[in-house]
Amino acid sequence: MIDVGIYGATGYAGYELLRWLSRHRHARVLFTTSESQAGRSLAEVFPGPLDAPLLAPDDAPLGDADVVFLALPYGVSALVARRARDMGVRVIDLSADFRLAAPQDYQRWYNHVHPAPELLPAPYGIPELNRAALQDAALIANPGCYPTSVLLGLAPLLRAGALTDPLVIVDAKSGVSGAGRAPKQNTHFVEVSESLAPYSIGRVHRHVGEMQQEAARLSNGIEPQIIFTPHLLRINRGILSTIYIRVPPEWSEEQLRACYTEAYAREPFVRLLPAGTLATIAHTAHTNLCTLSVTLAQPGLLIAVSSIDNLVKGAAGQAIQNMNVMFGLDETEGLM
């Protein structure tokens, strides 16, 4: 039995971790922390299916855990990671703190000196793209929700060297839980409810750094340049990324599709949809799946559509999948 600690259990990702772990046969939750709700119980904060005492982070028996999940703000997370590593406890970090391999990239995108550069680089936790590096890892950087969606949609083409133009256009739409639980004007129900709003478009969203780093690493051809347009969608969960890629005009849809089939045929959580079926957010809601569709709009232009649940494959589910890989368990354990 793997003893698990969860830091930040009252945020959306932390709660989702607990929900899925309650179904895991080889892991049990040893403790849960909350900065703001310490001293209360989870069922007091939200009277749903789960309960657990909420400890102040400093009161948690960190050393007794085999692995901890950190669902904490960036900057804070790395400090807990350092303490955990000092005690020999493994870490799966859901914040952005270990996603960028170089401290200077972190500083550029997060405007903050990296709090624990000695732990860098950490393997980037998308098992479908980076499995070998995650086995027996001591620290895994759990990816951002948008990057998971985009990289799964792009990787087969990047590996195949199929890009004919560096510009890759990603028009992404995310549910509001991606913006976290703290109330803000732009997540007020009335503002979101009858709208759809793009934000941080072009090359400025923080996830661009992470996507660029991994896309460059995956590419066997020209280095992609990602144009990223996120939109805030009036939905709780789910990300749909519609990706426009220039490919060799002589490649048929079948050839392009074959890149994806080969990459994902044995993956339990990635589902390439048959020709004519397009990925939608409903496919993956409340699951750890990624569904993908690929459509040749015209010779030379492919539209890949990628759907995930931002709180599952985009956060908590992928973190558990990473734990399963880390400890050599069946990768699907607890995630069906």
Next chain:
Amino acid sequence: MIDVGIYGATGYAGYELLRWLSRHRHARVLFTTSESQAGRSLAEVFPGPLDAPLLAPDDAPLGDADVVFLALPYGVSALVARRARDMGVRVIDLSADFRLAAPQDYQRWYNHVHPAPELLPAPYGIPELNRAALQDAALIANPGCYPTSVLLGLAPLLRAGALTDPLVIVDAKSGVSGAGRAPKQNTHFVEVSESLAPYSIGRVHRHVGEMQQEAARLSNGIEPQIIFTPHLLRINRGILSTIYIRVPPEWSEEQLRACYTEAYAREPFVRLLPAGTLATIAHTAHTNLCTLSVTLAQPGLLIAVSSIDNLVKGAAGQAIQNMNVMFGLDETEGLM
């Protein structure tokens, strides 16, 4: 041409006032104020169909207005009302400050000494129920959204003395714009979006005071005792009040319906639906209408359902209707 000032133009009710007044042929907006956004223009704050400079409240040329609409927090509103009245400017107050006739009732429900008791009592602005008192009024208390919906649904029976039991059960559901524009945890999109949540149930919501006062005034029989259960609905606009009333067991649905027909046959904004058609929120969205259905569930128990748009008939639209009555204009002017 009536010169109008609007205090609090960037809240939902204030904005709605401006939208409807832009279509009014006999009124024009002289100034608009905003405490938080003073110095900007309305189109900067929200790039929609309207624009106007936003003045600090103290900078507004109050004395040049014929009438001012106050879409301000309670407590603040009464002070502006006093200044307006001192200058001879008429007032339609959308806050709660003048809805309760007795200062001690205000203190009880709002936990606050009344800031301008010398202006009490002010006529209560539901024209369909209180038209005579509003003509030529200098100050009108624009009702709360829930009370408008409930009182229009109850009044015909109260006047007919048809209650056989004081307990009237009101199960009400309101869109989120009723909670105002400031972001809070319970109006965060994710919290509202897949839920329905009752709040302040029983006899504790502040609108109970106002409903009780007016229901007692309207009743020609026993004094009703309103049990009020509001629910927060995942919708921007609209209130549906489902009202349960014990009536004489020998009264038929036709007799009960006749009370309503008589009350509202000539009212342009209240629509009694034919037998078999139930009121829904969609009927009245973006209109100044109230639709009503009455159904005899079994002998002795009537279910009245009342639908309004909380921002129109429940706030800005009714305020303009009150202005039309106040100035002797066609009551529907600007409101179709």
Next chain:
Amino acid sequence: MIDVGIYGATGYAGYELLRWLSRHRHARVLFTTSESQAGRSLAEVFPGPLDAPLLAPDDAPLGDADVVFLALPYGVSALVARRARDMGVRVIDLSADFRLAAPQDYQRWYNHVHPAPELLPAPYGIPELNRAALQDAALIANPGCYPTSVLLGLAPLLRAGALTDPLVIVDAKSGVSGAGRAPKQNTHFVEVSESLAPYSIGRVHRHVGEMQQEAARLSNGIEPQIIFTPHLLRINRGILSTIYIRVPPEWSEEQLRACYTEAYAREPFVRLLPAGTLATIAHTAHTNLCTLSVTLAQPGLLIAVSSIDNLVKGAAGQAIQNMNVMFGLDETEGLM
């Protein structure tokens, strides 16, 4: 291992059954049927987390199953139930066919001669209220979604003989999945999306018969008379029932609460909320829980609020809970 057959796997309840059963450690799905999609696979129909071949109902190896779940239209369901029982296969029926003990009640409410009266009466499957009758049962009538929500909210008071007036007012709100998967005008997105609509109010909704039968059976005092006002809510899942009950004026909220505590203290799926916390739909979404709040609005009038997920505790989850009881398993197996 229990071998399970599912009839009607492509409807919302059928799909939900499959989803939960995929996590059950002591049951496995032997076959799934679909009238309209026979010959296809489930993943072709909906490319989500599940897959299974869809058989025509007549092609299913009924005799090989230990138990079958029938998620079929009323009228059709009873005929499959008869065939199953003839072959000694146990049945959990999610349709309305076996909920009413007397065939003449079925005829009254469903306007249809009962297709298999020899199988009546079947035990009514709310384990919290009727557990003994469900153990080792050969056929269980899985209750309607509304009745589950209402009866769990009412039962403790009925048993305590606490009603002082037969009229019990139930103002219920249900998500659209309760109306089934076939597209109709009143479930068209645009019609539902910015509305809230009551329907079949008073004493006419088909679930009234079922609620009356069970409420009468549970009551140790006067026989309740339920006034039932369902509303169609712009949400996919969830039922909130707000229930108004007249109780002895001298009973305190604590006394009334004690009836509920006693009834449900050891129930894993019913959660009585602490004073001051009201039940909301979010609490129970995607769970087999029922959360309940009880509030004394004023002496003599209790407001009970009951929340369930109509597809889980209101359909598929309760059906699995019934299977667990039927086969003597831990009642929570597969349902966390």
Next chain:
Amino acid sequence: MIDVGIYGATGYAGYELLRWLSRHRHARVLFTTSESQAGRSLAEVFPGPLDAPLLAPDDAPLGDADVVFLALPYGVSALVARRARDMGVRVIDLSADFRLAAPQDYQRWYNHVHPAPELLPAPYGIPELNRAALQDAALIANPGCYPTSVLLGLAPLLRAGALTDPLVIVDAKSGVSGAGRAPKQNTHFVEVSESLAPYSIGRVHRHVGEMQQEAARLSNGIEPQIIFTPHLLRINRGILSTIYIRVPPEWSEEQLRACYTEAYAREPFVRLLPAGTLATIAHTAHTNLCTLSVTLAQPGLLIAVSSIDNLVKGAAGQAIQNMNVMFGLDETEGLM
């Protein structure tokens, strides 16, 4: 006073026409027709703010109208248009029947021989782009909702000859009212509500033909090739089109913005947003506005975002605007 007839008054666009025309000072509605609801009144069909008798199309006094709006299915519309023109009545057609200038294009995109080719070509009714051709026109083809949104977002760059690559990528998202009122599986509330679904992507949606025709006409440089990816959005109204255009790398955002300023500075219904503000669907809901933002993602790639209400600027509002142009009225009459 202009006497107006409306064919197809019970669809979403027809109803919207009536709503806006009720505020028009120089037009009055002479008759309204409905194929399916003939003989009833509008308020019986939908008990909202409007009422009018619904005539069978053949019973309408067509000859008495000055102009008719046709909110009818394609194929049907052209036949009514022919009858109107034969009687000298002007026509604004909201169907697709007159949008494509060449009958063979109609046949290609609509798979149907053109029913009234003698009336082709009709001026294409986006006043901001084609005003001169609309003045005194006898027949105007009211554009599709998507094309209106896309062409307003593209036109200034096309006219400036700013495209460096023919491929223009349009990622568009539309509210469900765009799919019409007839219930279908893909517009069932439950299917739409927690999803976002692309459909007809690439070069196959029927609106591509119309966009190509007009974009080619507007272009002073290379002919654009539009890649069009519509998505069905869980909202009633509104279209947001996110448009990716390759422009000369040496052009600054200011230069590009200047093209838009020049094009729209005097347009009452098109609002170019200041740098840093992005267009959202909320801006234009229930208005005849189009809001536009332009952002240089990096040198050589512009992202234009265009927002309209698909039922107003994308249908009924633009139709009235076209009527105003046709009859030489103030273009904003009835549309504020």
